[in-house]
Amino acid sequence: MNDTEARKKLVNNILKLNILCLAISAAVGILTDLFYGLMTFGTCIILIPVAKQLIRRKQNK
Incomplete structure (x- = not known):
């Protein structure tokens, strides 16, 4: 195997x-x-209902 073949393989x-x-x-x-x-x-899916509940609680008070 000559030098060029070795270089090609490398x-x-x-x-x-x-x-x-x-x-x-x-x-x-x-x-x-x-x-x-x-x-x-x-986190968005979890936070949206939580935020809605918090808003409802504030509105009820």
């Missing part, structure tokens, strides 16, 4: 690693975005 391996790292970071980013989105969405 470049290919580096490219594969870069693509893998990009894929992993993208997946992690999407998951964290989903998690934070669900967290904020969930």
Whole structure:
């Protein structure tokens, strides 16, 4: 195996690693975005009825 073949293999391996790292970071980013989105969405769903009850209690007093 001569020098150019070794270089080509090395470049290919580096490219594969870069693509893998990009894929992993993208997946992690999407998951964290989903998690934070669900967290904020969930807190909104929980807070809206609580806020309505508080408003009703204040109006009743």
